[in-house]
Amino acid sequence: MTGELVQFPSRPRRLSHEEGRAAAACVLATPISEREERASELYLDEPELLISLCELLTKQLETSPATVCEEAGFFYRFVSIPKRPIGLFDEREYFLGELALIAGTACRVLFRREEARRWFDVAETHVVLVANGTAHVARLAYQKLALAAEERRFEEVLKLAPVWSENFLQLGMPEDALKCRFLVGIALWEMGQLRESVEAFRGICGDAEKLQNVRLIAQAANNLAQLYAILGEADEALTCSRKALPLLKHLSSRVHLVKLQWGLGDLLRGQGNVAGAVEAYRAALKEARGRSGSSGGVGDPGGVADHRGGEDGSGRLRGPFTAAGVTPPSPDRPERPPKSSRLFPRPEVARAALNVVHVSAGCTEKRENAVSQNSQVSSRC
């Protein structure tokens, strides 16, 4: 027997994890049209690249969903057709499932709900074959619940979200469990059960603090600030706003920051603190201008190109939340869309509000400056 002469077909590592990250960034900077022919040079079939790529795309879901959707779609097609031998054991199925989940989430964020549903179905066909598949099935279930919340199927959300929250805890995924509770809080809010919603978000805030998850603390505090403002409890609203503000700044979450600062301005104005209100409105406008100036592409913290406007790129109008100029209510962006425009500085609203503030403060010069600045925002929006 001379069987030892045959080499065992193991797959040597071509890239380290760090090299994989760099290669993923390099691929994202390469136009999609050029990638297929440079597939080998770009290491497109390398699992170290794909794992980093999934991580990068997930991070950009909120800020650049259109780009993420396009990228995830491209890589899904690349991995699936032709059937390439990617990675070891279950890795091909894992990447297909993860890319479909990312594409579906991006579509949900973009209000392309039917497309999102199709991607989630595709993801399901892959994740059931993957090691630790239960966790991925649960992640998919969360996305479907978030979709239900956006489609205002609140009864369904209130019934299933607490069950999935428990399931996530059993799977050792406490942050995902909290995200399910966010959906409960939002559903209660939308159904007009404001006190119950406040209790839900207070609980979430406390548990997010235990987990030291800055993002969830900030978003829960932000939602609480809005709820207290609606309930007319200005002091509580201010406390929550002040808690959320530095955290959102730290996270560079400009969309939420603009809305929070604007809401803070409203609260201070209601309390007769005109100077404080002006300062808050100005900060909101400054953030809004910064957001308007960003590109919306990969690496763009503002992601204006993906969120702003009432069309989805195909000329069709988006859902009702976008029409109001705000993001939909999901725990990826777990902020309830305000029914009025008071928490979002649309230019005409901003101009009117600043006029009122400056007139009541008796400063004509500042009023003129404010009008001029708002015109700039208007021209950029």
Add this chain to the structure above:
Amino acid sequence: MEHARAVEEDIGLWFSRFALRPGSGRAGVLRTQLFSATCEAGRRYWQWRLGGAPVVDHQIRRVLAREPEEMAKELEEKLRQREKWEKRPKPGKENDS
């Protein structure tokens, strides 16, 4: 020996990436899946090595007849029992105090 090293390397690479997947962070999950991957790799290795030839060694035949998942669970259970045994209170220490 060289083959064993190659299989081990494959498992190591897969596991280093598996640990980065969302939802894989829990120690219990990591251990279970490491056992599973090892059993799966062992089966694939023998399938490659035999190349369709009949299995002569009865021990290998017995192992290959079983599902890797099932074997992984059994191995994990054995390890759990061993850990439990090692953590049991030692009667000698109680007498000392």
